[in-house]
Amino acid sequence: MVLHGLFLGLPLAALDIRTLPQQIVNGLLNGSIYALIALGYTMVYGILKLINFAHGEVFMLGAYTSLFVSWAFGFTPNATVEPQTQVWYLLVMIVASMTVSGLAGVLIERFAYRPLRNQPRIASLITAIGMSMLLQYGGQLFLPNSPPPNIDAMINPYRGNVNITLVKSNENLVAAMKSAEQTKLTADSAWDAQKKLEENSFYPSAKGQALQDAAQKADRDYIEAQGKYNNSGVSILMPVGRIITTVVTFILMGVLSYLILFTKRGRAMRAVSHDFDSAALMGINVNSIVTFTFILGSTLAGAAAMMDATLYQPGLQINTFFGLLPGVKAFVAAVIGGIGNVPGAVVGGLLMGVIESLVGWAGYTSWQDAAAFVVLIVVLLVRPNGLFGSTAAEKV
Amino acid sequence: MVASPPVSKSNPVAKSLVSGILSAVGCVALAFLVQYISGQFLSSYANGLVFQAATFVTLAVSLNIVNGITGQFSIGHYAFFQIGAYTTGALSLLFWKKFQGAANVPMQEDIWIVLMMFFGIITSAFAGWIVGLPSLRLRGDYLAIVTLGFGEIIRISAENFTFMGGATGTKIAPEKTVVWLAWLLAFAAIGLSRNLLKSVHGLAFLSVREDEIAATAMGVNITRTKVAAFVIGSAFAGAAGVLYAHQQTFISPDLFKMDGSFIVLTMVIFGGTGSITGSALAGASLFYLPEALRELPPVPFASLVGIVLGLIATIGALKRYSDQSHAKTSVKAATMIGIIVVGIVFMAILGKLLSFVPSISAHAPIQGSQLRLVVFAVTLIVLMLFRPQGVFAHHEFSWKWLRSVLARVLPKQKEGLSS
């Protein structure tokens, strides 16, 4: 009770079991974006043992790229002509975003990390932090601040929801809803007729006031009845944009796993990850492998950024701090899964998403981010190398 | 051999005691001197800066105990700073008025703040202990994440802490810029670090940094050492937080953003991991850097682009040269200065040329203040590229060290001196 009084946002929540399935699905869909970004963190860490703090900024650059491409297609905020909408725009955007992000990742590695490879790891880490700050604050000088893309509504032809009904709504409530709707329509039309006579409906005459009150009362009753009907069933609603995002995420993860597990280059990557120096002695071109890793990780971030900015959450504003929060969360996801481990990053990302959703479901949305970190600490205490991390002793 | 005379045996102890007392008194005197000078001769703005400099010196030196000396990578130092500030915030909201009424003594506010420092130290040291515990099992980067996460948890708790105004924050009393106390705290942190390094315990800390496995083999209790480092480091940060809170008087979660932890970490790295004087000097100077950069005039956009391109080229050339050249130090230094001069000329020419490009010259000039954090970030990257071990590396600043450095850079002068 003391805690309850001292801290805001600790309602002793009434848990609503009917929204639980929806929230779990929300969590999984959210988690797939984290997973995609987390892959970049985890791969770079696996190879270089470096936390690439600038990864969030690579993500940010990807988002800007997709924004600029969309502008090139005519989706500017002040467009006078409604631009043509075509699906392949989306493909061009994602490819451009992946390319630019990949390039940014490679450049950062080449000029900020590679010269420091033989120095203590902390030096690269500081450079990474410096790089991140440089892109955030330096980017502000050149990049437009918070431009709204809103491409989803115009381009995405698959817009809409997929609705899965788990428990059907109580049909007995339909009659009540229908009658409430009738009353509402009658009252509304009476008020609408009167509204035409009034100059400003927010300063109604006495007669108008009475009609308005009646209409509003009927509206409230209708919403009440409608809510009762809707809440008597259990269903899961999935925006198609998010489903696309999740599917693309899993496809990219599949491609990545194939690259790592079944190609020559992937084997070389694993060798470098296992032992940097021995791999070099075995004739592996370590530099090219590191570059390749950065390309892979950064392209994935670019893909995530494009989907995040356009399909996933319509209308998100883009500024140079766009990558900060997703970056930190994805990073935590990578660590939960066991940093350096590809399936671990995916599981960690999905887990993060679900945990956040569940905390929100329990009524503590203001504690969502904190909960993620609490889980992180608990996981690390139980399994110090993350859920899927290798348990080999680290030589210091 | 002959038994040494008793005097020489007891002498070192007595001597160290005397010198200890003397230096303590000296520190107190110096702290009051700083307060007197900055209070008398400086504007309130500069006085505030003198105070904040001490706070950041304390933060940097205390983080150096965790990061530099013990080698535990903590990137959530601001959390302890915030805990100190919020401790005094809560206690002052509840009890300051009562105290003010009950104890009507001179320097009442200073006494209260000292009292609060005591509580701030307790709470933040406790938090440090909690965070230090996972280091039982975690190593390296994982610990970094835990400290980062802890920082976030503290920030979010503060946002939800309605007693202290939530995200808005709250005003606390008494408001006082206690310069002498801040500097005394900074001196204490420096002194404690120094004495730690000179003692047996300090060696245990260093051994944990250098090689945990070897340290265990030598019988060092790693857990206790790590936790002790965290507790000491966070206690100082907490005490600094108390002072900072009473200077700022309005405390809110915004004051303790995550960037702050990074900046303190940068100070430690900049000064040289493990170097106490390095951390202290870097703390003071890096804290002052953004303030000094306030004076930057607006930069035309073309010149800015020129500077950016020129800077990249110059740094690339410098890096390439310094990695590959095996010339004498003096020759090397001269060539590098030459490259820098050429680079600056290149920047100027490029900026002039670019100003003829219409789309670039049409861009509005960039306000100097917008460049402050950019300059900060660039400084960081450049430093890491050329001197990743920090300005002082593992060394401490002393006249002897300075002389040896000078001797290396200017060999001829040394010959002249010795002959």
Add this chain to the structure above:
Amino acid sequence: MVASIGLASFMATGCKKGSSAASGGANPSSGGDTSGSTSMRKPMEGKGNSAKNGVITIGLVASETGDQKPWGEDSIKGAELALADFNAAGGIKGYKINLDIQDSQSIPAGAGNAAAKLISDGAVGIVGEVSSGNTVEIANRGFKAGVPVVAIGATMTKLTETQNNVFRVCYPDSFQGGVMATFAYQALGLRKVGVLTDNKLPYSQGLSRDFIRTFKKLGGTIVDQEKYEQGASTFSTQLTQLKAANPEAIFCSGYFTEVGPIVAAAHQMGLTVPFLGGDGWDSPKILTSGGKAILGDYFCNHYTNMDNSPVVQQFLKEWMQKYKSAPGTTMGALGYDAMKVTLTALKNCKTMDSVDLRNALANIQDLQCVSGTITLKGNNGTPNKRALVVKIVPMGPLGFQQPVVAYQPDPKTGLPVKVPLGSAAGS
């Protein structure tokens, strides 16, 4: 929840006591506010600055970098426009006015240092900032040094309560929250409302609190309260919770950067009830990010381009002439007003120093400003301005904010009272 709110308000009084003790401890001396007899405002401590060599320095603290850059830039433009107008109208004889702009980095500590810098540079008065957290720091520095501060968009209710050097040109959150609650309850006839707060923003937390307080007082119910954080990339958890609570409308007190996506996402998942908000919604970008979903929703604002009063139209004309595009946010108009108030007060000064300027500010009466008529005399630093409730309509030549109702604080109770729309300049 009742217990929690009760405790919170108890705490609030607690800290008010604390802060008055703070400023009282050092200077129990004479005076009090010239403007109000029952004022709790303590006289500022320092002697302040004065004009030097015929140059009067006015400081402006603005967020040139960081999260609040769009607001900061507009506030600078507005202030510079006001200064240009003032100089064109003759200025002050024998003096040149120098506008010294310092960056706050959008953080309180940066704002505090910027203010300290301005004070040591000899600023007679300081204008700024657009957010409350930053303004508090500036106000404290000004209080200690004896320099008056005119806040631009700081709506935090307690801002002007304890120090007599602090003034503002906007309405406080307590009024804005009350206006939206009254509008929701009386004009829209809503009884069950959900609240969505940006937990990272002091502004949003305070506004939600004030909305909830008034809405409950009027007899309404808050069915659900959810929080998100600025910079979050998804709001599905919060919206799912809100939808399950079946509200008749949602009060969303954050900034437009997040409100647009929130409303768009809500509509996509079938939550199509009206959304209500505060002046943080004010930006044309809310239309492009919110799409069609945001049309028809209401928020509270200081002024709107669609206001056809001559003052507003004149201001718009000048702005367009100077900057080639309409002001992006309200902070343009408020920056202009804050500067105008300061300069007008300066003109009434005799000795051109901080103390004189403060007294002149405290005596500003019936000054026609872009965002309404401002009277600081007898109001303890916060003008009793009218607030507009505007409806979001498709972008037209005059913007997208159609004024629907105007509210004016009742002089006795401070509660919002409906006033005729036409008198946009207020009374």
